[in-house]
Amino acid sequence: MLDKKINILGAGLCGSLLSIMMAKQRYSVTVREKRSDPRKNHGSAGRSINLAMSAKGINALKHAGIFEQIEPLLMPMKGRMLHFQDGREELQPYGQYDHEFIYSVSRLRLNHLLIDAAEEIGVEIKFQHTIESFDKEKNVNFKSNEGGYKLTAKNLLVTDGAGSMMRRSFNGSSPILPQEDILPHSYKELTIPADDNGSFKLTEKALHVWPRGQFMLIALPNPDGDFTLTLFMPTKGENSFDRLKNNHQIQKFFEKYFSDILILIPNLIEQFQENPTGILGTVKCKHWHLNDHFLLIGDAAHAMVPFHAQGMNSAFDDCVVLDSIVKKYDTWGEIFKEFEIKQKKNANAIQAMALDNYIEMRDGVLDPKFALKKELSFRLEKDFPTYFIPRYSMVMFHNEIPYSVSYQRGEIQKNILNELTINADNIDSIDYRSAEKVIKQELTPL
Ligand SMILES: Cc1cc2nc3c(=O)[nH]c(=O)nc-3n(C[C@H](O)[C@H](O)[C@H](O)COP(=O)(O)OP(=O)(O)OC[C@H]3O[C@@H](n4cnc5c(N)ncnc54)[C@H](O)[C@@H]3O)c2cc1C
Structure with a gap:
């Protein structure tokens, strides 16, 4: 018989959804999370401000029985609106049938609703409990506002994201043997504010792309009339973040390649200087689990570059697959093993397609x-x-x-x-x- 108590590490998108599914299977679930309760502060829940959700993400929300709660957050996008350098615009539909949309969703609001739904069905979430290390005695060491403590690693579901401390404690060692491939391109988020009437300055029914060969801008709508704009470009070299240091360089770059954006964002230079530049990468592991001690899921196991908008979607798919296997076995070791066999080939495939899609979005469409x-x-x-x-x-x-x-x-x-x-x-x-x-x-x- 499986132990009816489960610990999940990380209350991001994957951990909070997984906790709902496990609680619905009548497990007593405790989630430990590094951040303070995101519902009580206004910062971004993590990296990107909004995300594109598609079929696997929606299926997972339905599987967990919480789609109706999330649905009001979803903003349909019918296609890519391409903005060429000569000012031409072209809408390329994503699909050809009426139901073929993808959706923009606020990361923060989605995470809030998932955490609310988890607590409503009895999941205990301990905020400000940070994994510090995983030791040789197979304990996870935590730091919390009540002091440090140890948790024996037994049937742990580890969803502590792309920079996973659990995964990194196996750097260079088996069986996890993680590998992090950092892309030589980085990203920066900016905001296109709503107009004076609170309306969108561009159509909100599309994901906007400004393809420029080696770099690109994309914009996704937010429910309050603004857009989150993301610049993806090389970290170093010609036309890189490295060359956009002072106000003059930033102004000249946007005048040359994205002149329409200067009109849409009145304080562009200020935003550019203030907002952080983020790195992007692909995480691979030889294995995702250590016997029945723990299993890495979501970004912790297989973070990917965001160009197919599938990181969250694939993490949600992981939750569905795990949830469907849990009843089949009497030991967590067997569950973890089958999960890895089922999902590893899918993670490898979407990671490769995500890298391909970067070239398609910034260059292929030209x-x-x-x-x-x-x-x-x-x-x-x-x-x-x-x-x-x-x-x-x-x-x-x-x-x-x-x-x-x-x-x-x-x-x-x-x-x-x-x-x-x-x-x-x-x-x-x-x-x-x-x-x-x-x-x-x-x-x-x-
Ligand atoms: C720029 C960008 C754009 C993206 N766009 C999309 C998109 O459009 N569509 C899509 O599907 N995906 C997108 N993604 C990917 C998506 O953000 C991730 O795949 C998704 O967040 C993975 O969920 P997760 O729960 O595994 O990780 P996270 O959401 O990162 O959650 C991890 C959680 O663990 C917590 N944690 C971290 N370290 C510790 C610790 N030491 N102790 C305790 N807790 C800890 C964190 O605070 C966090 O709450 C994008 C990513 C980026 C960077």
Whole structure:
């Protein structure tokens, strides 16, 4: 029989949702969290201010029975609004069907509601309890406002995020053997305020992208009429954060590449100088668990770069998968093992797709063949729906398709699209008869 007491470490997005699922399975759950109660202070809950939520995230909220509470926070975004350097704008729909939206959601408000829902069903959350280390005797050492203490590591669910202290205590050692690959690009968040009437200055029905080759800006709407704008660019070198130090450099850079933004943000230079620059990276581990002592979940196990907007979504998917395995076994060691087998290949796949998507968003969309391939992939999806679903749609709209399958099929589909468009400039010049043959030869029905 499994011990009916569970400890979760970290009350971020993954830990708080997981605590709800475990409490619903009648576990007595205690969560320990480094921060003070985020409902009582106004700072950001962590990194980005808002997040894009898609099928796997929504499925997890439904699975936990809390979607109705969260739904009012969700702001639908139909596509990417591209802002080119010459001032042209173009809306590229994400999908082709009416239900194919992704949603912008405030990280802070989402985290508040998850914590509220957890406490309502009896989860105990201890704020300002910080993991300091994991020792050789297999204890987790904590610092808290009541002093330091130890917790024996037994069936611990570890959700302490991308900078996980639990994971890092295994740097260079088995079985976790973590690896952190820092991207040579960083990010900075800025705010496009609402206009004088409290309305959005850009359409709020889209995720805005200003692609500029080696760097880009993106903006997601917030419920109060403002947008969170994020600049992603190299950390060093030409056109890098390193070269944007003084007010003059910042002003000149925005005048050259993003002149429309200068009009939208009156205090841009001030914001740029004050807001921190964040690093981005991919975390991989050889293993995610140590026997039945602990399991790493969410960002702690597999943080990724944010360009497919799937970090939270995949962390929520982890919660669903773990919740579905828990009843199958009598020991946590077996549960942790099956979880790792099920989710590791999916984490590897979405991490690779997230890195790919950075190149697509900042550069790929500028390729004239990009729009043609997109148009062709929608047409193939319409005509051969069981064979061909665009990779982006598989990841964002199809909860039932695991990331590993989206990745494998996506690679095959990429070759098919390249082959069919190699000598074509528009959809009518594609040899469409050969398309069906190639698709049915290369892909199995889903
Ligand atoms: C710029 C940016 C944009 C992003 N955009 C998206 C997006 O659009 N869509 C998407 O799906 N994902 C996005 N993500 C990823 C998403 O933020 C993460 O995947 C998600 O927050 C993971 O949840 P988590 O609970 O694993 O980690 P976190 O949400 O980071 O939670 C970890 C928790 O552990 C606590 N903690 C940390 N250290 C300790 C300690 N020593 N002791 C105790 N507690 C501790 C932290 O305070 C925190 O509450 C983005 C990330 C970034 C950086």
